[in-house]
Amino acid sequence: AQSVTQLDSHVSVSEGTPVLLRCNYSSSYSPSLFWYVQHPNKGLQLLLKYTSAATLVKGINGFEAEFKKSETSFHLTKPSAHMSDAAEYFCVVSKGLTGGGNKLTFGTGTQLKVEL
């Protein structure tokens, strides 16, 4: 079975400072990993995904994440936070097999607050 653990339920940063949202995963298979963002009262939007290609993955809005197998981590970063980044972020793992292979398991979410 696969799972993800988001290490912080809330993160607060100042506008213009770096963002780090931490995620550790557990998977019996070679995982696919995703970060989704949910703005208030909105649906889930894909930020980026890792699918066993390059370990450093770049996404939308300046976000990126690095897959580290030795640390079983997939942390999300952004060099400079913007007020519009305030949202909830979900780390997600997908079962690494074909045949039902895109069943997602969500982390509990990290609420990002950006202050002036």
Place this chain on the structure above:
Amino acid sequence: DAGVIQSPRHEVTEMGQEVTLRCKPISGHDYLFWYRQTMMRGLELLIYFNNNVPIDDSGMPEDRFSAKMPNASFSTLKIQPSEPRDSAVYFCASSLGDFSGNTIYFGEGSWLTVV
């Protein structure tokens, strides 16, 4: 593309009433998923379909919940009778193919409140 379309966006209903949530997946996608989001349990997969056929409904909480996909462009999630603990956001999502790295696209959700 219009994306995954869900209706209604918001619904308030009384306990005991039937609730029907609707979803139109992205055209050409062969997988459709229903997820539920609550404060207590986060995001949970309820059921998913492949080519209109239900594949795994192990996440459906009770017999009060049922889902159908009569054709490739429409699915419903029905709750009958509804209870206050069913209050949640229900997301429909779709994807193409079953490779684990395929992107799953979510609708904007149906906010359900049962009073």
